[in-house]
Amino acid sequence: xxxxxxxxxxxxxxxxxxxxxxxxxxxxxxxxxxxxxxxxxxxxxxxxxxxxxxxxxxxxxxxxxxxxxxxxxxxxxxxxxxxxxxxxxxxxxxxxxxxxxxxxxxxxxxxxxxxxxxxxxxxxxxxxxxxxxxxxxxxxxxxxxxxxxxxxxxxxxxxxxxxxxxxxxxxxxxxxxxxxxxxxxxxxxxxxxxxxxxxxxxxxxxxxxxxxxxxxxxxxxxxxxxxxxxxxxxxxxxxxxxxxxxxxxxxxxxxxxxxxxxxxxxxxxxxxxxxxxxxxxxxxxxxxxxxxxxxxxxxxxxxxxxxxxxxxxxxxxxxxxxxxxxxxxxxxxxxxxxxxxxxxxxxxxxxxxxxxxxxxxxxxxxxxxxxxxxxxxxxxxxxxxxxxxxxxxxxxxxxxxxxxxxxxxxxxxxxxxxxxxxxxxx
Amino acid sequence: xxxxxxxxxxxxxxxxxxxxxxxxxxxxxxxxxxxxxxxxxxxxxxxxxxxxxxxxxxxxxxxxxxxxxxxxxxxxxxxxxxxxxxxxxxxxxxxxxxxxxxxxxxxxxxxxxxxxxxxxxxxxxxxxxxxxxxxxxxxxxxxxxxxxxxxxxxxxxxxxxxxxxxxxxxxxxxxxxxxxxxxxxxxxxxxxxxxxxxxxxxxxxxxxxxxxxxxxxxxxxxxxxxxxxxxxxxxxxxxxxxxxxxxxxxx
Numbered sequence: 001x002x003x004x005x006x007x008x009x010x011x012x013x014x015x016x017x018x019x020x021x022x023x024x025x026x027x028x029x030x031x032x033x034x035x036x037x038x039x040x041x042x043x044x045x046x047x048x049x050x051x052x053x054x055x056x057x058x059x060x061x062x063x064x065x066x067x068x069x070x071x072x073x074x075x076x077x078x079x080x081x082x083x084x085x086x087x088x089x090x091x092x093x094x095x096x097x098x099x100x101x102x103x104x105x106x107x108x109x110x111x112x113x114x115x116x117x118x119x120x121x122x123x124x125x126x127x128x129x130x131x132x133x134x135x136x137x138x139x140x141x142x143x144x145x146x147x148x149x150x151x152x153x154x155x156x157x158x159x160x161x162x163x164x165x166x167x168x169x170x171x172x173x174x175x176x177x178x179x180x181x182x183x184x185x186x187x188x189x190x191x192x193x194x195x196x197x198x199x200x201x202x203x204x205x206x207x208x209x210x211x212x213x214x215x216x217x218x219x220x221x222x223x224x225x226x227x228x229x230x231x232x233x234x235x236x237x238x239x240x241x242x243x244x245x246x247x248x249x250x251x252x253x254x255x256x257x258x259x260x261x262x263x264x265x266x267x268x269x270x271x272x273x274x275x276x277x278x279x280x281x282x283x284x285x286x287x288x289x290x291x292x293x294x295x296x297x298x299x300x301x302x303x304x305x306x307x308x309x310x311x312x313x314x315x316x317x318x319x320x321x322x323x324x325x326x327x328x329x330x331x332x333x334x335x336x337x338x339x340x341x342x343x344x345x346x347x348x349x350x351x352x353x354x355x356x357x358x359x360x361x362x363x364x365x366x367x368x369x370x371x372x373x374x375x376x377x378x379x380x381x382x383x384x385x386x387x388x389x390x391x392x393x394x395x396x397x398x399x400x401x402x403x404x405x406x407x408x409x410x411x412x413x414x415x416x417x418x419x420x421x422x423x424x425x426x
Numbered sequence: 427x428x429x430x431x432x433x434x435x436x437x438x439x440x441x442x443x444x445x446x447x448x449x450x451x452x453x454x455x456x457x458x459x460x461x462x463x464x465x466x467x468x469x470x471x472x473x474x475x476x477x478x479x480x481x482x483x484x485x486x487x488x489x490x491x492x493x494x495x496x497x498x499x500x501x502x503x504x505x506x507x508x509x510x511x512x513x514x515x516x517x518x519x520x521x522x523x524x525x526x527x528x529x530x531x532x533x534x535x536x537x538x539x540x541x542x543x544x545x546x547x548x549x550x551x552x553x554x555x556x557x558x559x560x561x562x563x564x565x566x567x568x569x570x571x572x573x574x575x576x577x578x579x580x581x582x583x584x585x586x587x588x589x590x591x592x593x594x595x596x597x598x599x600x601x602x603x604x605x606x607x608x609x610x611x612x613x614x615x616x617x618x619x620x621x622x623x624x625x626x627x628x629x630x631x632x633x634x635x636x637x638x639x640x641x642x643x644x645x646x647x648x649x650x651x652x653x654x655x656x657x658x659x660x661x662x663x664x665x666x667x668x669x670x671x672x673x674x675x676x677x
């Protein structure tokens with residue numbers, strides 16, 4: 001079916017500003033992705049999947065400028081022993097990055113892969129993204145696969161002694177970054193991936209994660225404080241038998257953030273948890289879009305998303321659990337909640353369950369509410385000042401999501417960021 | 427210590443007068459009890475004194491050691507030394523009991539210009555107080571009142587009282603929902619805090635609690651007023667004859 005004119009012209013206008021890099025072994029995947037993108041077109045306001053989030057500034061030929069935020073405060077994860085991989089406005093920075101050698105893992109730059117005809121990443125690049133295009137189209141991910149400028153391929157074969165930390169620095173007010181990473185976790189291997197930083201004025205990022213039987217990947221991400229930045233991110237994760245994927249995202253500020261998680265449980269007894277905590281004030285729009293497919297027996301999935309919104313901020317949650325026929329003994333849980341600190345903020349939620357197996361336990365809930373006045377009075381009656389009491393209750397509201405982070409030190413760091421935000425915004 | 431004069435209170439949202447001229451003075455070192463039938467305004471009195479929203483004082487005053495309570499925010503009243511043990515202690519998921527206690531203790535110390543307790547000193551103090559109330563380490567770690575039994579919640583209130591060392595303690599139906607053993611434990615906790623500098627106002631339906639916390643003065647409240655005041659024997663009279671006789675006599 002031909003695309004509507006508006007969509008086609010918007011798509012071509014955007015494509016005109018993009019150039020496919022020297023493609024090497026990713027050439028076929030990139031060209032296929034471009035063809036996919038041309039067939040589906042970039043998202044428009046009328047698309048059901050973009051009903052709550054305006055894609056305009058994510059698809060415009062040039063990004064709106066975004067002021068660079070500076071702070072002397074230590075950055076998130078600063079105190080942690082980790083292998084740092086730094087990108088500045090979407091370009092790998094060797095001088096800011098650590099040596100990429102670490103036992104149990106091999107890391108290559110996307111640029112180096114592109115020069116080779118044969119590389120393991122060829123089996124993954126664009127593959128999970130393409131699988132994730134059905135049943136719902138994700139054009140920005142196809143655009144990413146076709147035009148990614150940089151990224152890394154991480155092959156985890158053992159249990160590296162420290163987390164791999166992807167750091168995205170934003171230095172130019174008009175940068176338009178497209179990054180694509182691929183991660184393959186081999187059987188029995190285990191890794192922690194950290195991500196932080198605002199990246200660019202506009203950031204399109206895609207990660208494809210393939211976890212083999214018995215592999216484990218922990219992911220903790222902090223999306224930072226550059227207020228005017230815009231980001232559309234995708235994580236496509238495929239889980240093998242008895243594998244584990246746990247992802248947590250903290251978002252503070254940002255005029256527009258859309259985080260999509262597409263998870264496919266393809267091996268029995270696999271576990272996938274995706275969680276997020278976001279705090280937004282004023283001109284803030286945050287969208288969590290999650291699609292979890294159960295396609296194996298006795299798998300567990302959890303979605304825990306909490307949003308604190310004030311001064312007209314908007315939160316969106318679109319979360320789906322799809323249980324395919326035969327995916328018996330599925331245990332699916334989904335909760336999305338917002339704490340609205342005033343009457344001007346809004347939370348738009350669309351929880352969905354689609355179940356074709358008969359022996360499953362799936363639950364979902366979504367709530368919006370204000371601070372519990374009774375609890376607030378209780379705290380104040382014990383001498384806790386109103387502001388401090390409100391902050392305590394706000395952190396308590398977010399706790400269920402933060403508790404999804406297994407590593408206690410990382411969780412503490414995230415909580416301290418939330419405390420910082422509350423201190424600045426109350 | 428606590429002086430309430432001609433206190434008139436209505437609901438903020440509707441034209442319903444709840445308290446219609448309460449006069450009451452609680453002296454330091456004394457335990458006063460307020461008894462009265464349902465709907466007489468006992469709990470409202472405790473809420474108005476502690477500063478809960480939803481009530482409007484239309485006349486009268488309430489002071490603590492001369493300071494105007496009604497002008498203060500709830501946290502200021504607490505720092506001034508007022509404590510309300512809730513009839514229904516509030517569950518707060520996500521806030522650890524210990525964190526809550528420490529925040530409260532230190533917030534009050536800070537408000538009074540005192541130095542905050544160190545983590546070690548606080549821990550020592552809370553363990554000691556918890557032990558006498560048979561509150562175990564697990565209860566201290568759990569979120570505030572979440573999953574606590576009725577007895578545990580009330581003991582937790584008394585623990586807070588013991589930690590905060592208020593001047594004036596109001597106990598709102600602290601005996602409700604307690605079995606005899608739990609009530610004894612709570613009463614012991616309260617009695618341990620009795621001293622010359624501290625006043626108590628014990629609100630209850632039943633004489634039972636007053637067997638364990640012996641009051642100096644007993645007030646009967648009805649229809650928003652204190653209608654009769656006497657010694658401990660007044661509570662026994664209520665226990666034996668109900669409120670009907672007393673109210674008939676007053677009217």
